[in-house]
Amino acid sequence: MTIIATYNIKGGVGKTSTAVNLAFLAARNNYKTLVWDLDPQGASSYYFRVKPKVKGGSKELIAGDRELDGLIKATDFENLDLLPADFSFRNLDLVLDERKKPTQRLKKLLAPLAKEYDFIFLDCPPNISLLSEAIFEASDLLLSPIIPTTLSLRTLEQLKKYIKDNNLKNIQLLPFFSMADRRKKMHREIIETLAQQHPDILQSIIPYASDIERMGWERMPLGGYTKRSRSVEAYQSLWEELLASIK
Amino acid sequence: MTENPSNFELPSNLSAKKFISKLTKEVDLQIVTQQYTIKTFYDTFDWRLYNANMICEFNHSQIISRLALNDNKKGHSIASLDIENVPSFSQEFPDGVFKQQITPPLEMRALLPLCHLPYETYLINILNKDQKIVLRLQIDDYEFLKNRIQLHPLKGYDKALQKFTSLLQDKFELTPSTYSTVLEEALKQQGRKPKDYSSKLAIKLKPDMRADQASNLIYKHLLQAIHTNESGTIADTDSEFLHDFRVAVRRTRSGLSQIKNTLPAEIVAKHASFFAWLGQITGPTRDLDVYLLSYPQYKDVLPLTLQDNIAPLHDFLIQKQKQAQKELAEKLKSPEYNKQLLAWEEYLNEPLPKKSAASQADQTIFELANQRIWKVYQRVLKEGEAITDSSPAEALHDLRKTCKKLRYLMEFFQSLYPETNIKLAIKSLKGFQSVLGDFQDYEVQELSIKDFSDEMMREQVPANTLLAMGVLVQYLDTKKCEARNHFSQQFSLFIEAKNKTMFKQLFTQKA
Numbered sequence A: 001m002t003i004i005a006t007y008n009i010k011g012g013v014g015k016t017s018t019a020v021n022l023a024f025l026a027a028r029n030n031y032k033t034l035v036w037d038l039d040p041q042g043a044s045s046y047y048f049r050v051k052p053k054v055k056g057g058s059k060e061l062i063a064g065d066r067e068l069d070g071l072i073k074a075t076d077f078e079n080l081d082l083l084p085a086d087f088s089f090r091n092l093d094l095v096l097d098e099r100k101k102p103t104q105r106l107k108k109l110l111a112p113l114a115k116e117y118d119f120i121f122l123d124c125p126p127n128i129s130l131l132s133e134a135i136f137e138a139s140d141l142l143l144s145p146i147i148p149t150t151l152s153l154r155t156l157e158q159l160k161k162y163i164k165d166n167n168l169k170n171i172q173l174l175p176f177f178s179m180a181d182r183r184k185k186m187h188r189e190i191i192e193t194l195a196q197q198h199p200d201i202l203q204s205i206i207p208y209a210s211d212i213e214r215m216g217w218e219r220m221p222l223g224g225y226t227k228r229s230r231s232v233e234a235y236q237s238l239w240e241e242l243l244a245s246i247k
Numbered sequence B: 001m002t003e004n005p006s007n008f009e010l011p012s013n014l015s016a017k018k019f020i021s022k023l024t025k026e027v028d029l030q031i032v033t034q035q036y037t038i039k040t041f042y043d044t045f046d047w048r049l050y051n052a053n054m055i056c057e058f059n060h061s062q063i064i065s066r067l068a069l070n071d072n073k074k075g076h077s078i079a080s081l082d083i084e085n086v087p088s089f090s091q092e093f094p095d096g097v098f099k100q101q102i103t104p105p106l107e108m109r110a111l112l113p114l115c116h117l118p119y120e121t122y123l124i125n126i127l128n129k130d131q132k133i134v135l136r137l138q139i140d141d142y143e144f145l146k147n148r149i150q151l152h153p154l155k156g157y158d159k160a161l162q163k164f165t166s167l168l169q170d171k172f173e174l175t176p177s178t179y180s181t182v183l184e185e186a187l188k189q190q191g192r193k194p195k196d197y198s199s200k201l202a203i204k205l206k207p208d209m210r211a212d213q214a215s216n217l218i219y220k221h222l223l224q225a226i227h228t229n230e231s232g233t234i235a236d237t238d239s240e241f242l243h244d245f246r247v248a249v250r251r252t253r254s255g256l257s258q259i260k261n262t263l264p265a266e267i268v269a270k271h272a273s274f275f276a277w278l279g280q281i282t283g284p285t286r287d288l289d290v291y292l293l294s295y296p297q298y299k300d301v302l303p304l305t306l307q308d309n310i311a312p313l314h315d316f317l318i319q320k321q322k323q324a325q326k327e328l329a330e331k332l333k334s335p336e337y338n339k340q341l342l343a344w345e346e347y348l349n350e351p352l353p354k355k356s357a358a359s360q361a362d363q364t365i366f367e368l369a370n371q372r373i374w375k376v377y378q379r380v381l382k383e384g385e386a387i388t389d390s391s392p393a394e395a396l397h398d399l400r401k402t403c404k405k406l407r408y409l410m411e412f413f414q415s416l417y418p419e420t421n422i423k424l425a426i427k428s429l430k431g432f433q434s435v436l437g438d439f440q441d442y443e444v445q446e447l448s449i450k451d452f453s454d455e456m457m458r459e460q461v462p463a464n465t466l467l468a469m470g471v472l473v474q475y476l477d478t479k480k481c482e483a484r485n486h487f488s489q490q491f492s493l494f495i496e497a498k499n500k501t502m503f504k505q506l507f508t509q510k511a
Helices: A015-028 A043-047 A057-063 A087-097 A102-115 A130-138 A150-165 A185-197 A230-245 B016-024 B097-106 B158-171 B180-188 B211-235 B239-258 B265-300 B304-332 B335-349 B365-385 B393-412 B419-458 B463-494 B497-507
Strands: A002-006 A033-037 A080-083 A119-123 A141-146 A172-180 A205-207 B007-009 B028-043 B054-060 B065-071 B077-082 B112-127 B133-142 B148-153
Touching (some): A002 A015, A015 A043, A015 A080, A015 A119, A015 A141, A033 A043, A057 A087, A057 A102, A087 A102, A087 A130, A102 A119, A102 A130, A141 A150, A150 A185, A172 A185, A172 A230, A205 A230, B016 B028, B016 B112, B016 B133, B054 B097, B054 B180, B065 B097, B077 B097, B112 B180, B148 B158, B211 B304, B211 B365, B239 B265, B239 B393, B265 B304, B304 B419, B304 B463, B365 B393, B393 B419, B419 B463, B419 B497
Parallel strands (some): A002 A119, A002 A141, A033 A080, A033 A119, A172 A205
Antiparallel strands (some): B007 B148, B028 B054, B028 B112, B054 B065, B065 B077, B112 B133
């Protein structure tokens, strides 16, 4: 089982669409896949038409009173399940803080799912918090979408520093460009410069595209309503790069 | 909580189309596909998948060609494979879950089609108010059977499942059924039923039956097994047809010599030679089948550096087996074979004489069974006790043959004895027989591989192949010695006091 967190300190960078679309591709390639919507806004739950409601809320979930398996919902796609969000997830930080070894908590909760799933995608809320620390502990890969702007670049550097300072050796950071608009000169330039300065940034670039935005209208992953497009190809290429980087 | 039924039968006058249109009034549904499909059920000749609680079905339509391995009661999927043609043997399957699941029950047996069912299938999604799929349905509209619904629940949507199940049961008054009834009913139309063949002997005898009448029943049963396995043996569908064919022949021979004096002596003499001939002509092919079945093991025991060098032995065995099989098939298709087998069948179908010429024909079968089993058992004890560590191999081979006679007698007559006890007695003998069987098998294999190396040398195989075969001979010799060393331990287990008491109680009792 490989746990992949789609994470960025900044919001609105395409974390949810990355988690949802890559999970869709994993499932289509016959990998048993789960998306855990950890964001109280419940965007990935919305994309899968699943009610953002978890029995017992964040408290019982973190306490381990309910097994995660019992809270999981099948999506409309074969091999692809979802652990929905709940509005109470806005308090996840507080609830974690009340536990012993809070940063180990998610890892422990996820362990029993190892025999059932090949891939688990954690769709994370933004910010660096206790929850994100717990996410870093639980994940094998940190897939971080960055919009090609100077500000995003700063957050990437912050994240790298954080990983270094906290000695998080077991996690592999995989940044990639997201919502890239080729019509904008600045986007093109930043992509070019950054690719040279940061060779660890993946080659695949997810474009800023209307068919990705349509996910909210269609309420399903991109591949569910579009068979062929530049965006579909971009996610396919990102998926292949991701698969290749799994050691 | 009781489990939700997942299979339902539609009444015979209700078509799938009509049902779907009624259903539309109750739930929000979406027809995903509708297609004409041919379903073919598969199993081995001796129902190995069914016995392992599995049903294998191949569904072929213009857009789907899928082989599925399902649980035989609930119908849930154990594994499935998108494949154009169904492989015959487990080793021909692509690596993966399907192969892992099917290999242990199948062993060396071929997967054979049981029956074909044409049907129209509808895949339907049941949606909630968010247009999210909460349940999937498959409705099969058969040409010759009652139509069926299969529910495929989705994780986390138990309430939707319960609600829909209640709708089917309360509103539509449908009866839950089991998945396996499709197969059962399809077979029924062919006058068949599941598990209608087993290589195990199950002959129902009554203790007070006349001995000649009971032995006649046993021979008829064995003749049936010969007939049943004949075409698979001729076609070489898989190696078990010949194996079962040979077992039936050997049991018949054993019956003719061991169920003494129930048939007139001239009849026994006339037919025994035919069955001896059958044993003899089927031997070479069976031996080669055994070597081929053991081949993966032969390869495994070699050092890694020699494993590839043994390959010419495989080619050699295949070629030899093909030749032997061809000769065997010709003999089994010959007028002589058919004439003799028919003569035996006709004899068995003749009405029994009121007073038989054979001296023990009028005895009850229970008396005769006791007498014969007890006598052969005593012989096993005597021969076994006479064997020491320095006894020659022949002594063990003779004992093996005597044990086989005892085993066949116990199996012929097992319905005359309390089931648990006779099974225990057979089991105690089985453990002991396996050591004798191993000893014999390893010895024969060792000698044969040695002979093959002579033949292969003349065909100028590479030196390393002969080297690998030399290592193999050494391995077989070690295994043979191991079996020889286990003999005394296994024999002492067999003659333990509790076993002796059990044999005595079983076979010296009065009716």
